[in-house]
Amino acid sequence: MKDKTIDYILRATWQAVARMYNEEAAKYGATMSTGFALLSLDKDKGSPSTTLGPKMGMEATSLTRTLKSMEDKGLITRKKNPVDGRGVLINLTKFGKEKRELSKNTVLKFNETIKEHISEEKLQHFIEVAETINNLIAEKKIFFEDDKLIQTTNK
Template sequence: MKDKTIDYVLRATWQAVARMYNEEATKYGATMATGFALLSIDRENGTPSTALGPKMGMEATSLTRTLKSMEDKGLIIRKKNPVDGRGVLIYLTKLGKEKRELSKATVLKFNETVKQNISEEKLNHFMEVAEIINELILDKTIFNSEEDSK
C-alpha cells in the first residue's frame, strides 16, 4: 500500500466496510443505511427528522427514501414535534427497537473482531490519524491556505 494515496485507502476501506454491512443487512431485508438510521434515532425520545441527516451525514433525498422505506416496513413512526409544530420527530416502533438491537450487535461484532486482530496501540494511532484528518478538513486548512490563494 506504499504507493496508494491516503484518500484512496480511506475510500477503499470504507467501501469494503459498507459492502460488508450491506451484505449482512440484506440477510434481514435491510440496508446499511437502515441500520445506521436505527442506531441514530433516540431509542426512547425520538429524534427530530431535521437532526437525523446531519447526524448520519446523509443528503436529504437519500434520508427521505430511507425513512420512507423504514416507515413502510414498520420500523419507525413519525409524530409532530410537540415543541415545534412544524417539525417531525422520528420514533422507533417495537420492531424498530428489535432491529436496532440487531444493528447494534452487528456493529459491536465488527468492532470486537477488529480489536482482536489489531493491537490497541495501532487502533489508537488509527483513531488519532482519523481525528487529525477530520480536523484538517473541518478547519478548511487543506485547500484554503495562504499558499493556495497566490
C-alpha cells in the same frame, strides 16, 4: 501500500466496510443506511428529523428515501413534534427497537473482531490519524487557507 494515496486507502476501506454491512443487512431485508438510522434515533424519546441528516452525514433526499422505506417496513413512525409544531419526530416502533438491537450487535461484532486483530495502540493511532484528517478538512487546511485557494504545483 507504498504507491497508494491516503484518500485511496480511506475510500477503498470504507467501500469494503459498506459492502460488508450491506451484505449483512440484506440477510434481514435491510440496508446499511437503515441500520445506521436505527442506531442514530433516540430509542426512547425519538429524534427530530432535522437532526438525523447531519448526525448521519446523509443528504436530505437520501435520508427521506431511507425514512420512507423504514416507515413502510414498520420500523418507525413519524409524528408532529410537540415542542416545535413545524418539525417531525421519528420514533422507533417495537419492531424497530428489535432491529435496532440487531444493528447494534452487528456493529459491536465488527468492533470486537477488529480489536482481536489490531492492538489497542494501533487502534489509538488510527483514531488519532482519522481525527486529524477530519479536523484538517473541517478547518479547510488542505486546499483553503484564509479563504484563499492554495495553489499547488508539481515540481
